[in-house]
Amino acid sequence: MSTQFYNSLTRKKEIFKPIEPGKVKLYTCGPTVYDTAHIGNFRAFMFEDLLKRYLLLKGFEVNHIMNITDVDDKTIKRSFDENIPISELTKKYTGRFFEDLKVLKILPADNYPKATNHVPAMVRMIENLVKNKNAYIADDGSVYFAIDSYHDYGQLINLDFSQQKRSNRILADEYTKEKPQDFVLWKSWKEKEGDIFWDSPWGKGRPGWHIECSAMSTEYLGNHFDIHCGGVDNLFPHHENEIAQSVCATEEPFVNIWMHCEYLLVEKGKMSKSQGNYFRISDLIEKGFSGEILRYILLNTHYRSKLNFTMDKKHEAEQVIQRITDLYDRLLSINNTVENNASLPKEYSQFERALDNDLDTPVALAIFFEWVRKTNIKLDSDSLQEKEAESGVYFLDKVNSIFDLIKENIEVPKEVLDLVNVRQKARQENDWVLSDKLRYKINDLGWIVEDTLTGQKCKPLKS
């Protein structure tokens, strides 16, 4: 079966075929660095990580670009509120963002272009749009995109503007725009914005939000590239507007496949600070979540289904991660090298087929768990051949290259090891009272000791 992805543009699954064989050009909408990103934001970034990891597993060379929005209404407002320069604000939150990515083990993009570094490219694109009569200049020096000039406008979300409700906001904007739904490409400078402006053919100002992605994706990936991703909330207006801008400015096709992940809800509702159900990654780490736990929670629901994030999902994830990590250790104790000619268990092709089907991670995990059970049975009965252990390790490496759930080995502290050694002696002397006492002592230090056929095994206590 060939790899299929659901394309938001055509609203169906399509066989994936890159423009250039073997290479994938991927653009994913990044954060606006005015505040710490929350778990909902990271659902989208985790989905994109999944997509990218799968493309890499399939042997594609992936060029991944993620933008950093470091100038817009929110960043400007925040910098004034906090009375610090905008560059200081965005530097701080960009740093936080990268820390969180690391915690979540999200693979870094090849490039993280910043909007403020690419204003000239945006200006050039807007000039093109003006030249092509897709944009017009308003009295105040702002430049707007005329949606009537692009016949396919509305394709991503299937909007018919004659049937739309008009919000107060739209009505308020009608003074400067020819049509209420026209969107801004260039915002003219206002005095209260101080020194935050760039010069342009239309006077001082700053770029509109949508144009940065059009300009930067073109600069790094060319006019026409393979995949563009984001959360569903980017469908409209952001991505719709990007298409309009790019197609009209370059007069070439823009993106082949648009992929969007669904919302993450908290306790069945939308996240909001006022309700106290707003989680940053650092909040969750404090509550005992780890990167692996969050990865499992985020990847165990299909990316196009709504995901309800609840605290009690932590336990399930912990169990699963420990089970996988234990199995990996068991296999490594039999065979810890994977030769170049190593084979894979038959479950691997089923695993791959599930992911080929629009990244169906729940099915892929289900197949994997069946194999986990079978492999544990063989290990229990001591009937696992060395070759099988090798292919097991190989399979786990492949699974881990997608999900990245196996815990890093933490070194057992000397304090604990000493107790384990004393316990070893007690056990040889059948001193069960002391043995149990030492086990509790080890527990108090935050470790679990298990008695296995091959001796005592230590692992960190779950939080």
Add this chain to the structure above:
RNA sequence: GGCGUCGUACCCAAGUGGUUCAAGGGGGCGGUUUGCAAAACCGUUAUUCACCGGUUCGAAUCCGGUCGACGCCUCCA
């Protein structure tokens, strides 16, 4: 008002016309194992997929309706 999504066991969550399709995980209960545990494994936990009709030889899966949850219609991953 327009466009669209969803409702599967105690919880999470796949499957979207038919031979293990009612997966898989967590939890509970019972068991094997263990000095006792833990881990692992075994059994059990939905004759049924919100409800009502229809199409079909056959539907959780398609169609119509009802109820309920939700998203978008220029802040938003």
